[in-house]
Structure formats: C-alpha cells, structure tokens
Amino acid sequence: MRGEILSYDAVSGEGLISGDDLVRYRFSRSDVGGAQEPAPGLRIDFVPLDDRASQIIPLLIQGYGLTPASCPPGEAPLSPWPYFVRCIREKFIDGDGRARRLEYWSFILFAWLTMMAAFVPFFLLAALADDSDLTSTLALLTLLLPAFWGLFLMIPGIALASRRLHDIGLSGWLYLVTFVPYVGGLFMLVVACIPSQPHPNRYGLASKRF
Incomplete structure (x- = not known):
C-alpha cells in the first residue's frame, strides 16, 4: 500500500x-x-x-x-495573491525546488495586473495632455514606472519558471528555450499547463499533497 x-x-x-x-x-x-x-x-x-x-x-x-x-514536503495550496507575494519576498532568486501550476499562474496573473496598474499614470496624463512640452515630458517619465517594474518582475519570474520545469521533472535550463522566437512562448504555455508529478523527483518532494 x-x-x-x-x-x-x-x-x-x-x-x-x-x-x-x-x-x-x-x-x-x-x-x-x-x-x-x-x-x-x-x-x-x-x-x-x-x-x-x-x-x-x-x-x-x-x-x-x-x-x-x-526539500520541503508537499503543502496545502495558497490563494493567488499570497503565492505572488511569496514569489517576490521569499523566493525572489530561488530557482531550486518545485512550483505547482497554481503558483505559476498566480504569479502570471498578478504580474499582468500590477503591470497594467503601473501604466495608469501614463494613460491619465496622455488623456489630459495638452500641447505643452511639460505635459509630454511628464507623460514620458511615467513610462519609467512600468519599465522598472517589468525588469523587477523578470528575476522572480525566471526563478519561478525554473521551479515549474522542475515540478514536471525537467531541467530549469530548458527555460532558455523561451528565447527562441515563436517556439519559446508556446513551450512555456505547455509547461504551465502540465500537472505536477505526484511523486518525488530529483528536484524534491511533490509540490502539493495528493
């Protein structure tokens, strides 16, 4: 048994x-x-x-x-926001271990939502903009916020992708496939949809309790 x-x-x-x-x-x-x-x-x-x-x-x-x-034992699932926060606060550069699908998609969801929120100041200034150079300059400066936020999210995003690959028994180095045009995005989409391996693998115990 x-x-x-x-x-x-x-x-x-x-x-x-x-x-x-x-x-x-x-x-x-x-x-x-x-x-x-x-x-x-x-x-x-x-x-x-x-x-x-x-x-x-x-x-x-x-x-x-x-x-x-x-390696830690399987854990009960968190809700999406705590997963997102944990990826940034506790596992910012941690590519070791495994990450279940819910953790990966939670990060993708809130990364996208927060990125859209970072563009709000630019959209507001663009909507209220007149022909003055000052308004145009301020609008351009507001683009720095989403640019820096996107760069910030790249690090935990890569670490999380590595853990997601580990969760299905693949090497984290396969993340390099994402740099191949067209193929890379489709590859990570497939990886993000594959269920976790229900048993321990060489990267650790199962990422969730079965």
Missing part, C-alpha cells in the same frame, strides 16, 4: 502514517528500510498489519540521493 508519513518523533522512534486508504497506521524506525530518516511528507510504500505499518520503503527519493531535510 502507498501512503505518506504524517509525523515522526526521532526520540521515541515512533511515527504515524496516513495510508491512501484513509486509515492511519503507527510505525517504528525499525520498520523503515534503508538508511533514510523518516520525515513528514515523505511518500512511502508499506505493508499494513492491523493498525501498524511494516516493511516501509521510501518511494523514489532515495534513488536521487535526496533526504527529506533537503
């Missing part, structure tokens, strides 16, 4: 597993095969014996030389 480790106490060597059959099973460290330390969020295969799990085998992650401490 497959399941996920809910909790583990390294002191007592006891833990709790949530099976895919929606039943919880207790286990001991001695039930876990291999040298990998149990950790919450780790997907495992096990044999149920009443209310206990035995012959526990971590799935895939050990084949890539990863440990549970090296």
